[in-house]
Every structure is written in C-alpha cells, then in structure tokens.
Amino acid sequence: MATTPKKPRKGKEPAPLLAPVRSLRRQILRWTARAVLAIAGVFAALVLLFSFLNPPVNIYQLQESARLGAVQREWVAWEDIAPVMGRSAVAAEDANFCLHWGFDMNAIRAAVAQGGNRGASTISQQVVKNVFLWHGRSWLRKAMEGVLTPAVELIWSKQRILEVYLNVAEFDEGVFGVQAAARHYFNVNARDLSPLQAARLAAILPDPKARSASNPSDFVRNRTRSIISGAETIGADGRDSCFR
Template identity: 85%
Template structure:
C-alpha cells in the first residue's frame, strides 16, 4: 500500500524578542520606589539613633582627615559646656533658635530681599548638613536638607540640636567642637569658658579658616562685642528657654 509522503515542516523563524515596555516601566518604577523608601528609612533610622547617640564622624570631617592627616576633636555633653557658650552661639548664628521649627522664615525673606548676599541657615539646618549630608550648593543637598530639618526638629530637643552643633562646628582648620576649640585657643575646658572667650569662639564660626579667636582682627573684636550683647539680650528676654541648662 502506497503511503502518502509527509509534507516537510518548514522550520518557523524564532519570534522576535519583544520587551513589554509597560512591564519594564513598572519594574523600573517599583525598584526606584524601593530605593527611595530604603534611603528614607536609612535617614529616619539615623535621625532617631543620633537623637541619643553621638554621631561618630561626618563627610566633611572625613575629607579634612584625608587632607590634614587628623583632627582635633573631643565630644563633651552639653552640661560640660559653659551656658554662655550656648547663648553666644545662638546669638551669633540663629538668634530665633527657640522660636522656629527649623527654618527662620524672617531671615529667609530678608536674605531673598538682599539678593542672597546674607546667610539664612539656622543652627538646625547646619546640624543636618554637617551630620547627615555634605557641603555644597547642589539642589539635591538643599532638597534633602529641607526634608531632614523638620524631622530633626520633631524628634530631637532643641538642647540636643545645640549640643550636637557645638560638638561638630569647625572653629579652626582641623579643630572641631567647642572642647577642642577651648583648648586650642585658650588652654582651658569648654565648661570654664568666659563670656569673652565664648563670644570670640562664636565670632569665628562663619569663617573658621579665615578668623582667629586668639588673635582676633578688628572685625572679630567688633563682632565679639555684638555677640556678648546679643547673648545677654537672649538671656534677658527668655529666648534661651528651649536650651537652658
């Protein structure tokens, strides 16, 4: 019996690889969201942790360690810092420290009115920048600072914010924190600083590499007198109540 020959099957060409664009977009968005939530969770954990644990080192300090080979720094509790030092720092850097929630809107409006020629960063903003972020004027850093500052204000006390600030502020090249600064400039401890010494230290804060507390210029002397007066006013009108110790 004759058999009908089978027709040979023509091999089919492999189907082209089609990437489902919609699925790819969803995957990217999902991983991006996970990344954002992961970063947010990390910073939230650090904000909570540093509300009671002292930050070990920050990005700027690591850069200075690499450049200088080492730093002068020693952490001291706020109870071991002369109260006049806290008032002097607030008078010099953020007179309304106890009155705002992280941003001094009056200072910001004044800075905008003057074309950005004056600074408007509060002590809280400076703490956020130095503890969690990096130095620079990028929009990313400013945006992160804008988010983290209210979080720090919400979780930390004002006294804690000031304590951290006084311990991480730069007072001379490679000299960080009020204890190291007191010894560096005056051969004393932070708890023993006089009103004049505290005001001198506060006077160098905006430009620690260009100003000296032990060899003050006329500008630093004039600023020191203004800070002494401002610290006395803050104590008299009660604007130190949120950090008084």
C-alpha cells in the same frame, strides 16, 4: 486564494515589542521606589539614633582628616559646656533659635529681599548639613536638608540640637567641636569658657579658616562685642528658655 498579511498601522509598534518595554519601565519604577524608601528609612533611623547617641563622625570631618592627616575633636556633653557658649552661638548664628521650627522665615524673606547675598541657615539646618549631609551647594543637598530639618526638630530637643551643633562645628582648620576649640585657642575646657572667650569662638563660626579667636582681627573684635551684648539680651528676654 492567498491573502496578504495585515501590516501594523503606521506609527504604532507591534504589541509583542511593547510588552518588554512596559515591563522594564515598571521594574525601574519599582526598584527606584524601593531605593528611595530604603534611603528614607536609613535617614529616619539615624535621626532617631542621634537623638540620644552621639554621631561618631561626618563626611566633612572624614574629608578633612584625609586631607590633613588628622583632625582635633572631642565630644563633650551639654553639662560640660559653659552656658554662655550656647547663648553666644545662638546670638551669633540664630537669634530666633527657640522660636522657629527649623526654618527662620523672617531671615529667609530678608535674604530673598537682598538677592540671596546673606545667609539664612538656622542652627538646625547647619546641624542637618554637618551630621547627615555634605558641604557644597547643590539642589539635591538643599532638598534633603529641607526634608531632614523638620524631622530633626520634631524628634530632637532644642538643647540636643545645640549640643550636637557645638560638638561638630568647625572652629579652625581641622579643629571640630567646642572642647577642642577651647583647648586649641585658650587652653581651657569648654565648661570654663568666659563670656569673652565664648563670644570669640562664636564670632569665627561662619568662617573658621579665615578668622582666629586667639588672634582676632578688628572685624572679629567688633563682632565679639556684638555677640556678648546679644548673648546677654537673649538671656534676659528668655530666648534661651528652650536650651537652658
């Protein structure tokens, strides 16, 4: 007597159809994990290499070079930068540079309290963004910055972080680094910058395309005076001890 084949239970796929789906899912997860590990390895190698090798170029500089046709940049060693330039940059951008591990939690809390209308990025975070990542607001970039910043702080010295920062920062449209900026604005070398000139350069760092160090607005003049005072205070109270 013939029997009727059993039908699969309602709501369940036959086992033969589930196996390829599960296999594909495992392969996707495996390749995704490998890709993440490979990317992490590349960044880890770059963080280590750039602790003693100078970064040749970054994404933003390439973008600006393509847009403008060329950019001005010239790397100078820490010993060839006027000490007052380092103090001025710290006074302008990150007064607690020597005291934090990459994130200034007091500045972050103040930014949150003010509704996020003020910046809280440290010099270390800006170095990570400029050297390893790209400009623009996105959760992916902020997440990568959050991972890379402590790594840079762990492997690089504070002096190295500040040296790289001053060499990759934009000081005018297409003008990158303190040496190119010193020549561009004052026709001097970075090692010969005066306290006033260093403070002027630091004063334009947050918005270099809208501010000028050689033709300063009233705002830049006022900010320059504040930076000169701040740089003197940082030198007097020892907050420059990590990069002297």
